[in-house]
Amino acid sequence: MHKIKKTFHLAYGHRLLNYNGKCENLHGHNGVVEVTLKAAELNAEKMVMDFTELGRRLKTWLDENLDHKVILAKADPLAALLQAQGQKCFLTADNPTAEILAKLVYDAAKQELKLPVCKAAFWETPTSMASYKE
Numbered sequence: 001m002h003k004i005k006k007t008f009h010l011a012y013g014h015r016l017l018n019y020n021g022k023c024e025n026l027h028g029h030n031g032v033v034e035v036t037l038k039a040a041e042l043n044a045e046k047m048v049m050d051f052t053e054l055g056r057r058l059k060t061w062l063d064e065n066l067d068h069k070v071i072l073a074k075a076d077p078l079a080a081l082l083q084a085q086g087q088k089c090f091l092t093a094d095n096p097t098a099e100i101l102a103k104l105v106y107d108a109a110k111q112e113l114k115l116p117v118c119k120a121a122f123w124e125t126p127t128s129m130a131s132y133k134e
Contacts, residue, residue, distance in 0.1 A: 037054065072089055073096060
């Protein structure tokens with residue numbers, strides 16, 4: 001099995017509802033997303049996928065959805081207030097933890113972008129990462 005990995009950087013804000021700790025307050029991160037693709041056979045160019053094409057497709061999705069956005073749970077009352085003030089928010093069904101964001105990226109890569117993704121990792125800080133894989 002052949003695998004490739006590409007890394008992306010983004011900035012975002014979030015907070016966690018019903019959480020007793022620092023993350024209950026609105027704050028920001030410089031996050032890193034890592035996506036791993038797999039293929040049993042290489043394409044005609046002898047690649048799993050061209051890194052430039054992978055970068056273009058996934059970076060576009062990240063820029064449109066997560067980068068420089070406030071990521072909040074749909075149930076967060078702050079979401080409506082921020083959106084009413086023109087702030088760009090991305091709403092998740094659950095608290096926007098690193099685990100939820102890793103699965104969100106995985107699902108988008110697989111379902112929306114039709115990439116042969118086998119793992120997505122979401123680094124909230126340089127020392128804290130969550131991942132989701134098949």
